[in-house]
Each structure stands twice: as C-alpha cells, then as structure tokens.
Amino acid sequence: MSVLNVINPLFQAYIVYSAILTLKLIAVSSMTGYTRLTRRVFSNPEDVKNFRGVVKLDDPVVERTRRAHMNDLENIPPFWILGALYITTGPGLAWTTLLFRSFTVCRIIHTIVYILPVPQPSRAIAYGIPYIINWYMGIQVVSFYISAM
Amino acid sequence: MSVLNVINPLFQAYIVYSAILTLKLIAVSSMTGYTRLTRRVFSNPEDVKNFRGVVKLDDPVVERTRRAHMNDLENIPPFWILGALYITTGPGLAWTTLLFRSFTVCRIIHTIVYILPVPQPSRAIAYGIPYIINWYMGIQVVSFYISAM
C-alpha cells in the first residue's frame, strides 16, 4: 500500500506540521513587508513613491527580519522533503510525531528569538535541534533504501 | 485510495501548474546569468577573467533580477507543498484549478512587472493574490486535519 496515503496517521502528522511550518515561513515574509512599510525603507525605486520612503539596502531592522526569513528558507524546505521521505521508511508514530513537533516548535522559537532579539545561545539551540533532526531523517532515509537495494 | 494518484484530476492539475511554476522559477535564474554576461558584472573573481568583466555586487539591473528570483524562491516552494497538501483535503476540482491557475498567472505577471519595471501597485497585486492563496490553502489543510483527529 502507498505510504503517502491520507489515512496513514504518519502522513497526517507530516501534513499538519508541514502546513504549520509553511504558514510560519510565509508569516515572516509579511513581517519583512510590514517592517519596510513602518520604517519606510525599500529595495526598489518604484516602491518609494507611494509610501514616501527611501531606497536603503542596509536598514538593520529590515535586514534582521530578512535574515530570519532566509534562515527559514534554508531549513524548512529540507524538512518538507526529508519528512516526506522519512515516513516512507516506516518509523514509529510516537517517535515521528515527537521529531516533527520538536522541529516545528524550535523553528517558531527561532524566529521569535531572532527578531526580538534574545541573547545567544537561545538562537543557536533553536537552530541546532531542527538542523540535527533534518540530518537524522536524511541519514535514516539513505541507509534504509541503500540497505534495501 | 491514495489522493496523490496520477489518475486523480486534482493531482494532474497540481502537477501541471507546479511544473509550469518551477520552469518559470528556473527561467528567472538564467535571466540573472544573462544580465551578468551582457553587463559584465560578476560576483566571483574567477568569473571575470573569461568575460572581461568586473566584480560588482550592487549593479542595479542585476540586483533587480536577483530580487525577482528571490521573491519566487520565497513564494513558489510554499505553493509546491501547500498545493500538494491541499488536494489531500478533497476540494472541488473547478475551485482548485481556479486557485492554481490564478497563483501561476499572477506569479508570471509578478516577474514581468518586477523586471521591466511597471509602476506600483501592479507588483503588489501580483504578489498579494498568490500570497493569499498560500495562506488560504495552509489554513484549510491545518483545520481539515486537526478537526479530523
């Protein structure tokens, strides 16, 4: 039977956490837009006119939000693919849900501590746990399928 | 039955629009390379030699193309995952096709108005509609699976 089936509780867990992470990712993207509007700092000359702002590429608050967003783009898409591949290896439901939940909670904390900002090592921890989960899932996938070949 | 089945017309619509969006995304990536070659502006010293150009990180035309590409990278991958998860909730075919088609057409318009550029609010609209579609699909997915648990 297909693992990527909506009746499979592993797949349901994957769907819910992936969707939450994606909504979080796109929420940070509007945060950049909101910061640009309130600080009147833009990247493009055509944006300046309507909002009486300036073109400035190094505003520290906008750049901080952009770095938080960029860090999401570097870490959340790998989760989408590795999470989906990982559940095809038939892991336990409780363990998988723990991995997915930890990943999601840490990435939400990562955004908060990056943007406020909260002193280190809070951001390093909130980055490190999901990063290790991605490696763990990737190695499990490769070793499972290579040993099955 | 598995929803992610090639006979399912919802999945076929997802496949076609995702593939078109991805081709558009990678087309913008060559546009950056093309702009670099014609303006002889590069990021790496080893690229300069062959093309008699200069290393310059703030050329306005190259940076504009790069921002258009970056904006695709922030918005199209969320569609890949949210679109795939959304069709597992069993939405209507006509409605889903409308969402996917609107997303795709707006993202193509977004690239054109960003690169020309066309005065605002054209780019804001071409950005906003797909952005709202992503949110809509994500919220539908989360609420569908959480209410089913």
Place this chain on the structure above:
Amino acid sequence: MSVLNVINPLFQAYIVYSAILTLKLIAVSSMTGYTRLTRRVFSNPEDVKNFRGVVKLDDPVVERTRRAHMNDLENIPPFWILGALYITTGPGLAWTTLLFRSFTVCRIIHTIVYILPVPQPSRAIAYGIPYIINWYMGIQVVSFYISAM
C-alpha cells in the same frame, strides 16, 4: 496504481538521490557557520559577544560559501518537485537513474569547485548539466499531462 509507492524502483531512486542532495544542501549550510566561527565574522551583534568576533557583511570567504549555498537553494528544491513529478510520467528506470545520478554528482562537484575555488568553466559545467536536467524534466511533465488532457 499510485506511482509514488515505495515499492516502485523509480520512486526509490528518487528518494535516495533527493535525500543525498538535501544532506549536501544542509552540509553547506554548516560550512557557512564553521567559516563564520573560524574567521570570527558574524551578521548579528548578539553573535559577536560569545566568540569575540566582529559584525561584517562582506567577508569574501564567508560570502563565497553563502553564494554556493544560495545556488543550491535555487537549484535543488526545483529538482525535488520536478523529479517527483517526472517519475509520474512513467520514464524508463535506467534513463531516470542516469538523470538523477548526473544531477546529484554535478551538484556535489559544483559545491567543491565553488568553494575551493577551481577556475572556470568547471563551475559553469557543474551548474549547467543539472540546470538542463531540471528543464528537461519540467518540459516532459508539462507536455505529458497537457497531451493527456
């Protein structure tokens, strides 16, 4: 039957090469962190304190690693989606494995020649082959489903 089935050898090839590419992508992400630590160059004031470094946004070695990582983010996620969609069109196993393997090997070479760096056109070739494979798969997908409609 569902194509996205773990018993399908096409899907197994997709899984293995996607997972390897994703691990490579996230490995480059730690390389940036490692380069920052050894050169004591950071983006955020709160990172400087613990490691007695400086905030500097244009360190050439860090920026080179970041560009290699960025190039992965622009090319590997399109492979995840196009590779998955491509196998639904029922291509031959040997041919598909050749495409996936070439893509993966070239992207690994790309990172190495970018970071060392090795003189051009090595990087252009290691970039170009996977780029053409993405286009090929995307066009195959669109033409297959549009002719089936």
